[in-house]
Amino acid sequence: MPSPRPGSFKGHEAVSWQVDPVMGYVATPIRARRGLLARLHYLTRSDRARAAAREAGLTATPRTIRAWLAGTRSPSHANLAAIEQAYRAVRRENVARYLLARLSRDGRGTWVEFHPLNQSKVTRPQLDSRGSWSCRGQVPRVRQDFGQGISRWSR
Secondary structure (H helix, E strand, C coil): CCCCCCCCCCHHHHHHHHHHHHCCCCCCCCCCHHHHHHHHHHHHCCHHHHHHHHHCCCCCCHHHHHHHHHCCCCCCHHHHHHHHHHHHHHHHHHHHHHHHHHHHHHHCCEECCCCCCCCCCCCHHHECCCCCECCCCCCCEECCCCHHHHHHHHC
């Protein structure tokens, strides 16, 4: 996602813009054997991951996936793209599940710091003389349902 302009993006897009780089995707390219194996292992390690991979568009049969893992066959360019797309979708779903549990903490809430991406649209009374937030240093305790925001981010 390109750098956002003031007023040109929604909150869940801003969250996505900040969270995606630190999500921990596999760094090795998919064309390298190590990268392919890492993605395939991630997509086949549980029934939930296999079901999510099918939902994300990976239509290869279990026999084909075993051949890819064994190295006896190589996926086509279309299958490599499908594997990458399915891996990213499953990874986002897993991270979303973790974030939701971490932020909700069984209804107790969590501490959240707000750091605006762009303050050019903020009115002057809300900024101090340096152009910083006047409520600088405040860290509110947020007790709300994060489910909607997390689910919008994970799509």
